[in-house]
Amino acid sequence: MVLREVGHFIGGEQVAGRSGRHSDIFQPMTGEVVGRLALASTAEVRGAIENAARAQPAWAATNPQRRARVMMRFLDLVAREIDSLADLLAREHGKTIPDAKGDIQRGVEVVEFACGIPHLLKGEFTEGAGPGIDIYSMRQPLGVVAGITPFNFPAMIPMWKFAPAIACGNAFILKPSERDPGVPMRLAELMIEAGLPAGILNVVNGDKEAVDALLDDDLIQAVGFVGSSDIAQYVYARATASGKRAQCFGGAKNHMIIMPDADMDQAVDALMGAGYGSAGERCMAVSVAVPVGENTADALMSKLVPRVESLKIGPSTDPSADYGPLVTRAALERVRNYVDIGVREGAKLVVDGRGFKMQGYENGFYLGGCLFDHVAPEMRIYKEEIFGPVLSVVRAKDYAEALRLPSAHEYGNGVAIFTRDGDAARDFAAKVNVGMVGINVPIPVPLAYYTFGGWKRSGFGDLNQHGPDSVRFYTKTKTVTARWPSGVKEGAQFSMPIMH
């Protein structure tokens, strides 16, 4: 097989890497190496940033309607290429093609949001704030900004970052995951085809060296990061130490509470999709089910076990598969190791997927669905993010305990409650210490015109992704207080000016 060489996308074109360092690109469904990715040096990153800085002022001066039109044309191009993008994404990531289309679609929705940028950028105005004095505010782009993104949504998260940033008038440097760079590279090409000037969207591929180069560069004004919590905290600390804006989103341990009055079939369907879809490699995956009361737990387990046992695992190109392989062999071993740990810790492994082999794809990174019962809060499999097709059931004795579990957990990304009782749902939504809540909805990823962000160790920084917060994050506010000469009649004033 001829290995695909992937370099960088700088100044509107693909460029080969010059650092001499590379990493392998795998096809998880077969376990084969299919490509070689160039890892950028600090000097290559600096070159991309300087190029972006030269292009940015003209883009910022392009009126917002014209910037929005680039986004509109980009939407058409993504729609034209949805099948080939989804195929590429599934092959590099491992998720199934229908799931890959969902990944693209949830990114596209933020591009649609960014098409409203002329309206979103409008400032405030107060006429007559004082005699002959008007005050107004305007939102101006920051300059060159960077996004560092994870492997698990290689279409959605890059679009969540670059669409609002670019629509606001910034130039953008994307450092996608080394695991699946193909789709981000193609999206950058499509943006150019849509009319984006060269240098406004750049992709530098790389590892820690490229990330650190972005974090330390004076020309980078803001950094958006999504990935695991320790790296998120590191990126937040290093970026803000040099005065940059930063919003860094981390890992998760999302709970789903099942109240005694819940529709059990609906709850089990929700758990299957949210627990095992995408092989559990979603930051909003449900990894902990919390049935309230022993009867609820027993009823849940009797319906859940046969469903987990009959999960259909398949190659990414099998449209009937429930989920595909994990992203890398290291990820597979890590998740398998967590299942071993859970057994040693005394949790009851009621469905064991560790022995699963995919016929005809023996070297692929597959793991059967695993289900633990009687998981306790002090166990590592409860405290740590596993990021695989492993669901833990923690039996809560009452509602108060079910509310306490996600609230006390160090992660606070998403949570769901399944109930028919509006009062319980309302109380839960108000009190739970987690950023995104689903009521009879298992993966409560808010739509593009709301914002997305977890709490506690799931998010560092103060503004969320997409929605109105993204416009605040990627712009700075300038406030002008204006008085025209005819209003200046009194001469100099030496006491602190106040509005009369």
Ligand code: NAD
């Ligand atoms: P990761 O932290 O390994 O990598 C994320 C990015 O950081 C990549 O671009 C990677 O190249 C870079 N990176 C890795 N190690 C680094 C280091 N030492 N120094 C500097 N940069 C480094 O995460 P991942 O495995 O790609 O993604 C999975 C994680 O992302 C999970 O924890 C998941 O919960 C989380 N995630 C969170 C959200 C959210 O919105 N909260 C969304 C998706 C994924």
